Amino acid sequence: MNMTKRALALATPLALAVSLTACDDNNSAAPPPTSAPAPTPAPPPAPAPTPTPTPTGMTGTVDVSRCLQQEVAPGVTVANLVVPDTLTLDFSAPAGFPNGRLVSDPVANVTEAVILLDLTATTTSGAQQTALSFQQVPVDVPANDVAYANGSTTMSGGYPWLGAAQGTPPRALSTGTRFNFRSQPETSYVRVDRMGMPAVATALIGTNQKLPYNDANPAIDAQGRFVGELTSELTKIHAGLRDDLISSGFKPCSTVS
Numbered sequence: 001m002n003m004t005k006r007a008l009a010l011a012t013p014l015a016l017a018v019s020l021t022a023c024d025d026n027n028s029a030a031p032p033p034t035s036a037p038a039p040t041p042a043p044p045p046a047p048a049p050t051p052t053p054t055p056t057g058m059t060g061t062v063d064v065s066r067c068l069q070q071e072v073a074p075g076v077t078v079a080n081l082v083v084p085d086t087l088t089l090d091f092s093a094p095a096g097f098p099n100g101r102l103v104s105d106p107v108a109n110v111t112e113a114v115i116l117l118d119l120t121a122t123t124t125s126g127a128q129q130t131a132l133s134f135q136q137v138p139v140d141v142p143a144n145d146v147a148y149a150n151g152s153t154t155m156s157g158g159y160p161w162l163g164a165a166q167g168t169p170p171r172a173l174s175t176g177t178r179f180n181f182r183s184q185p186e187t188s189y190v191r192v193d194r195m196g197m198p199a200v201a202t203a204l205i206g207t208n209q210k211l212p213y214n215d216a217n218p219a220i221d222a223q224g225r226f227v228g229e230l231t232s233e234l235t236k237i238h239a240g241l242r243d244d245l246i247s248s249g250f251k252p253c254s255t256v257s
Helices: 002-023 065-069 078-082 107-116 207-215 218-222 227-247
Strands: 071-073
Touching (some): 065 078, 065 227, 078 107, 107 227
């Protein structure tokens, strides 16, 4: 009787162990721990908006209307000089560009100055800006490479402004008997370029409008056909050169907004 009770006592925990093993489907490893969910990251802060830069001498929308309206002579604006594209002579005023041209007139420099510079302002060095401001910058050729007929390499000696023939040795003088002058009527010729005012057809008329511009005439200019083109091209020039003018000490006639 005692042996039976002892056998039953030992059999009970053994059976329980076998029962638990069977329930575990032969997998004696402990179940993996359940990981806690990762916290949701906080959203990054919104970037601060980039402030709009304050327009300076080199940024912003360029406006050249002031350039076109500034006077280069009493009652004569830049717009008057280029529209229509003609050379006007005032016999009551001194001769010289833009009232006609003298041979020694620096017409290209003057034209560039009046369309780029504020003629009422001063440079950073305190000099008054004028139509001759660019002429006073020492970048031009100082003299001709050969002497004129008067023996000078500059135009200060006066007419005739005819230099010696180029070449080594120079070409011999001739009597001109082989010249063949054309005698066709004016209607036989075709205009290929307009040069009423220097640099207008060259610099202020874009490539797509050069042929229509050269085919037109001052009467069409006066109707305002090319005013938009002139303004657009001058705006492009100022947009590209404003920073160079300012860094060189000049004040452009254009403004920015």
